[in-house]
Amino acid sequence: MSLVLPVYSLARRELVRFLRQRNRVVGAFLTPVIFWLLFGFGLSGSFRPEGDTGAGYMEFFFPGVLVMILLFTAIFSTISIIEDRKEGFLQSVLVAPVSRSAIVLGKVFGGTALAVGQAAVFLMLAPTVGIHLNPLNVLAILGAMLPVAFALTALGFALAWVMDSTQGYHAIMNVFLFPMWLLSGAFFPAKGAPVVLEWVIKLNPLTYGVALTRHALYLDPEALREKGVPSVACALGATLVFAAVTFLWAHKAAAKRTKGDLQ
Amino acid sequence: MSAAEAAVAIEGLSHRYGEREALKGVGFTVAPGEVFGLLGPNGSGKTTLFRILSTLIRPQSGSAKILGFDVAAQTAEVRRRIGVVFQAPSLDKKLTAAENLRHQGHLYGLRGAELEQRIGEMLARVGMAERKDELTEKLSGGQRRRVELAKGLLHRPQVLLLDEPSTGLDPGARRDLMRYLRELSTKDGVTTLLTTHLMEEAEDCARLAVFREGQRIALDSPAALKAQIGGDVVSIESDEAEALRSETKTKLGVEAAVLEGKLRVECEGGAAFVERFAQAFAGRFKTIQLGKPTLADVFLRITGHRFWEGEG
Known part of the structure; x- marks a missing residue:
């Protein structure tokens, strides 16, 4: 049977459910905004990113928060x-x-649409930190965030499928997913970090998702290269690989019949 | 009846969870249109069998066929033809009754006007048409159960599998459900296979397979099963049941058993026994009840164990 109808239905269910649970909508959106405001204001005095042009840390942190919204929604x-x-x-x-592929795709497409939608709302705050967007920027950002959101949702799927409690998932979130975001160049740049961290950041696939989002936000590859952000080609390539690998992982997880299927 | 003609045909089916053997070489067939019950206490293997038939787990040895299709080798064929209602509620509480059914329809390849018509038809049939746009979390347990049934029947399955269908239903709703299942069987030729641990529910099935510790220990209609015992069952409530049991044997020469604190006697001519007993032990018992054997008595007779014994 065709994949389209079940995938559409499963994805649509994600959106409907999410929008009917107001606490989720608010939680996945407000947490990153609060982070942005608290860390943004708190660190802007002491933290001057290299080549800073004005809005300082608030501006540097902005694409990082976009990716954080993608991660939290995923x-x-x-x-x-x-x-x-x-x-x-x-x-x-x-x-x-x-098929199990339909189950994975339905969930991942639904989650991706939600994540990008939430990030798009946050994007409207860009002018407040001096990032002025034209329609081309907006399209580029939405386009860049799609594979990042897809990868993160697929990653979440693979992890959640084998979990038997939400507590277990929260633990994974704290020791793995959240640090992955912290060490992605979203919170502080790789350049200037201790050498061990610099390497961790280089090996972290999400680093390239953040880089891709940063590029889409400015559409000025040369200036970003100088600040140590990976090139567009490198960021896009790594993000697509990240998305493909996490999707295959989710697919493999779902194909196995787990003990949890029987609960 | 050959395996190809049967609605459900099971042969030599075994399954283990690690060390524990849940099913030990079970076999039986269910005729098309039959309302068939799997009766057994918790842990008797009936739920494992249900999971195999619903394609949730694969059989480890032996075979299970539904409408001639093997559940392991032809899973997709089987899935299209069965409707499954699990014991755990499967409705999405954040969706309305109609939305839940629409989603289910999409999973089974139904769409558009045909699907909408079918949703209306099924919700009307279970008496939920007027609440179709309500979130299922707002419905009562019995109402949700009815929507579950509509969900399981939406794609016109030829075989309906129900796991403990009366969980959370009051006796009236349970009777309605059984009446509806019989109607499905006679009007639409739908075969129903349900698991139950309730004697009352089992009584309503055309035929029963009785399970204990992974084995099928009996297979017949409820009436035929009860006829095996014959005679009457006398149940006596007393504070000194144990003492009365031995005295019944010595004074009246009748074997009795103590079950759940009550003295039970199976015998021909129960009325005469009641009279003798009442005379012999006047004042030493509270109530005395005379009745026909129940399925619980059948279970006891076959296994030598009470139905509920050793339940975990």
């Missing part, structure tokens, strides 16, 4: 896999005549 939407299992919804999907 986490919130994939954590529902665990709830779907517990509540029994997933069982009825598992015995339906749909």
Whole structure:
């Protein structure tokens, strides 16, 4: 049977559910905004990114917060896999005549759309830190965030599928997902960091997602290269690979029948 | 009936979870249009069998066929033809009844006007048409159960699998459900296979497979199963049940058993026994009840164990 209808239906369900749970909408959006404001104001006095032009840390941090919104929304939407299992919804999907790819794609497309949508709302605050966007920028940013959101949602899917409690997922979020964001050049640049961290940042696939978003925001590759941001080609290539790898991982996780299928 | 004609055909089916053997070489067939019950206490293997039939787990040895399709080798064919209602609620509480059904329809390849018509039809059939636009979290347990049933039947399955369908239903709603299942069987020829641990529910099935510790220990209609015992069952409530049990044997020469604090006697001519017992032990018991054997008595007779014994 065709993949389109079940994928559409599963993705649509994600959006409807999310929008009906106001606390989720607010949580996934407000947390990054609060981070942005607190860290932005708090660090802007002591932290001057290299080649700073004016708005200082608030501006540097802005694309980082966009990616944080993608990460948080991906986490919130994939954590529902665990709830779907517990509540029994997933069982009825598992015995339906749909492939596991449809189940993965439905969830990941739904989560991606939510994440990019939430980030797009935040994007409207860009002018407040002196980032002036034209329609081309906006398109570039949305385009850049799509593969990043896809990769993060697929990653969340693969992790959530094998978890039997939301507590377990929260632990993973704290020790793995959140540090992954912290060390992605979103919070502070690789340039100037201790050499060990610099390497961690270089090896972190999300670094290239943040770089891609940064490029899309300014559309000025030369200036960013000078500040130590990876090139557009490198950022795009690494992000696409990240998305492909996490999707395959999610697919592999879902293809296995876990003990959790039986709850 | 050959395996190809049967709605459900199971042969030599075994399954283990690690060390624990949940099913030990089970076999039986279910005829098309039958309302068939799997009766057994918790842990008897009926849920494992249900999971295999619903394609949630693969059989480890032996075979299970639904409408001639093997559940392991022809999973997709089986899935299209079965409707599954799990014991755990499967509705998305944040969606309305109609939205839940629409989603289900999409998973089964239904769409557009045909799907909308079918949703209206099914919700009307389970008496939920007027609440179709309400979030399912706002519905009562019984109402949700009815939407679950509509969901399971949406794609016109030929075989309906129900796991403990009366969970959370009051007796009235349970009777409605059983009436509806019989109607599906006679009007639409839908085969129903349900698991239950409730004797009352089992009584309503056309035929029963009785399970204990992974084995199918009986297979027949409820009436035929009860006829195996014959005679009457007398149940006596007393504070000194144990003492009465031995005295019944010595004074009246009748074997009795103590079950759940009550003295039970299976015998022909129960009325005469009640009279003798009442005379012999006047004042030493509270109530005395005379009745026909129940499925619980059948279970006891076959296994030598009470139905609920050893339940974890």
